[in-house]
Amino acid sequence: MSSDRSVMWFRRDLRLADNPALLAAAEAEAVLPLFVLDPALWGPAGPSRRAYLAASLRSLDASLRSRRTRLSVLEGDPVEQVVAAAREVGASRVHVSADFGPYGSQRDDAVAEALAEHDVELVRTGSPYAVPPGSVRKGDDTPYAVFTPFSRAWAEVGWPDPAPAPSGLSGLELEHPVDLPEVEVPEGLRLPEAGERAAAARWEAYAADHLADYADARDRPDLDATSKMSVHLKWGEIHPRTMLAELGRAAGKGRSTYRSELAWREFYADVLHHRPDTAREYLRAEYARMEYDRADDALEQWQEGRTGFPIVDAGMRQLRGAGWMHNRVRMIVASFLVKDLHIEWQHGARHFLHWLVDGDLASNNHGWQWTAGSGTDASPFFRVFNPTSQGRKFDPRGEYVRRWVPELRDLPDGEDPHDPSPEARRDVGYPEPMVDHKAERAEALRRWESIRR
Numbered sequence: 001m002s003s004d005r006s007v008m009w010f011r012r013d014l015r016l017a018d019n020p021a022l023l024a025a026a027e028a029e030a031v032l033p034l035f036v037l038d039p040a041l042w043g044p045a046g047p048s049r050r051a052y053l054a055a056s057l058r059s060l061d062a063s064l065r066s067r068r069t070r071l072s073v074l075e076g077d078p079v080e081q082v083v084a085a086a087r088e089v090g091a092s093r094v095h096v097s098a099d100f101g102p103y104g105s106q107r108d109d110a111v112a113e114a115l116a117e118h119d120v121e122l123v124r125t126g127s128p129y130a131v132p133p134g135s136v137r138k139g140d141d142t143p144y145a146v147f148t149p150f151s152r153a154w155a156e157v158g159w160p161d162p163a164p165a166p167s168g169l170s171g172l173e174l175e176h177p178v179d180l181p182e183v184e185v186p187e188g189l190r191l192p193e194a195g196e197r198a199a200a201a202r203w204e205a206y207a208a209d210h211l212a213d214y215a216d217a218r219d220r221p222d223l224d225a226t227s228k229m230s231v232h233l234k235w236g237e238i239h240p241r242t243m244l245a246e247l248g249r250a251a252g253k254g255r256s257t258y259r260s261e262l263a264w265r266e267f268y269a270d271v272l273h274h275r276p277d278t279a280r281e282y283l284r285a286e287y288a289r290m291e292y293d294r295a296d297d298a299l300e301q302w303q304e305g306r307t308g309f310p311i312v313d314a315g316m317r318q319l320r321g322a323g324w325m326h327n328r329v330r331m332i333v334a335s336f337l338v339k340d341l342h343i344e345w346q347h348g349a350r351h352f353l354h355w356l357v358d359g360d361l362a363s364n365n366h367g368w369q370w371t372a373g374s375g376t377d378a379s380p381f382f383r384v385f386n387p388t389s390q391g392r393k394f395d396p397r398g399e400y401v402r403r404w405v406p407e408l409r410d411l412p413d414g415e416d417p418h419d420p421s422p423e424a425r426r427d428v429g430y431p432e433p434m435v436d437h438k439a440e441r442a443e444a445l446r447r448w449e450s451i452r453r
């Protein structure tokens with residue numbers, strides 16, 4: 001069989017445009033577009049990510065069909081499935097964009113080894129990041145541990161312009177692929193539209209209408225002022241390079257702040273690349289010695305949005321209802337779990353990863369560690385968010401909490417939606433605060449002092 005055949009193994013890069021791995025694959029005479037449903041990832045993905053991924057694969061398949069080919073899907077261990085697919089079509093190369101996560105990088109090494117036994121090469125081109133993790137280093141060749149100097153050096157390393165979609169694709173198909181997965185969206189959950197086209201449309205509309213106000217409005221969960229691009233970035237329906245090119249077209253505070261947020265995503269991927277253990281373990285080891293409470297009923301109350309703190313409950317219900325939560329609220333609910341309930345961040349991170357459609361190991365677990373004080377923040381633990389004053393400040397009219405906590409819509413005029421009176425709570429069926437924030441803040445600081453000594 002001809003050896004000028006390749007496989008394009010899609011993973012977190014579910015798009016045709018600005019996809020250098022696909023361009024590399026398309027240099028062969030014929031390409032097999034492949035996706036492998038890996039039980040090791042599909043199992044823990046949670047209902048919202050599974051449903052979204054299924055929709056995104058359908059969209060990718062539709063784009064490929066418009067180019068007279070299709071997506072072949074296999075199910076099982078990629079070490080076996082990718083080798084089987086490459087052998088079936090007689091490919092000499094399997095193209096991927098590199099994965100830098102702890103699981104993905106080991107999986108790819110194992111697949112590369114298995115392919116090599118059949119004289120097939122695994123070719124890694126590009127990554128889900130503008131600058132691949134591991135490439136930004138200090139003068140002494142060590143990685144950055146703090147965001148601001150990282151982001152400066154990251155910009156200096158730079159990135160190429162976006163690449164076009166391949167002009168022609170001569171597609172191959174497998175004889176016996178499995179069907180594209182069908183996943184029902186769980187009741188009560190509303191997911192955004194998936195796919196490359198939806199991602200491009202969302203970004204274009206956001207850049208035109210909201211980017212200029214981003215710096216001022218991004219902390220306001222009531223305004224719907226952030227881009228919601230995290231979901232599309234998570235699945236690689238758009239590459240950050242495409243977004244950075246747009247951001248670079250003009251000056252302005254909104255654009256520079258947005259660029260800095262994209263740099264956070266790259267920073268956390270870099271930190272996790274250098275310290276894969278921090279997906280589970282404390283980045284600052286001393287925090288493992290701190291005293292924590294058992295994750296019991298209190299964890300459940302938090303998960304279900306029944307803490308009696310409106311902004312916390314709104315966030316936790318938004319997570320279940322939309323598979324997404326506003327960044328400011330992610331910080332508030334995370335701080336509440338760790339510093340008011342004294343529960344270890346890993347319990348919260350796991351719950352987030354179960355429900356978030358944008359659930360990403362690096363951004364999630366380091367977002368959690370940052371808020372818990374054990375991560376990359378320079379002035380960490382003593383920043384204890386007061387959920388009531390945070391609510392009043394960032395949701396001044398209480399619109400966000402009323403949107404997600406329907407009980408609060410019935411509060412009589414004059415009641416503070418961020419701290420209703422005991423009578424009003426009783427009347428509308430909303431719980432009393434489950435803890436005294438002031439007392440728990442003092443308790444958190446006491447526990448923190450004990451590990452500082």
Ligand SMILES: Cc1cc2nc3c(=O)[nH]c(=O)nc-3n(C[C@H](O)[C@H](O)[C@H](O)COP(=O)(O)OP(=O)(O)OC[C@H]3O[C@@H](n4cnc5c(N)ncnc54)[C@H](O)[C@@H]3O)c2cc1C
Pocket residue numbers: 218226227228229230231233234258261262264265266268325326327328330331334352356358359360361363364365367368371
């Ligand atoms: C506890 C906690 C958990 C988080 N878990 C995740 C997660 O699983 N996946 C995820 O993508 N983000 C996570 N974040 C970061 C952030 O909350 C989301 O990226 C953001 O809310 C996504 O909404 P958006 O696209 O509208 O953001 P925008 O404000 O429009 O930001 C634009 C893009 O910048 C990136 N970005 C923004 N803020 C951050 C940040 N703090 N860290 C890393 N990247 C950022 C995202 O890619 C985002 O899409 C977490 C933050 C915290 C505090």
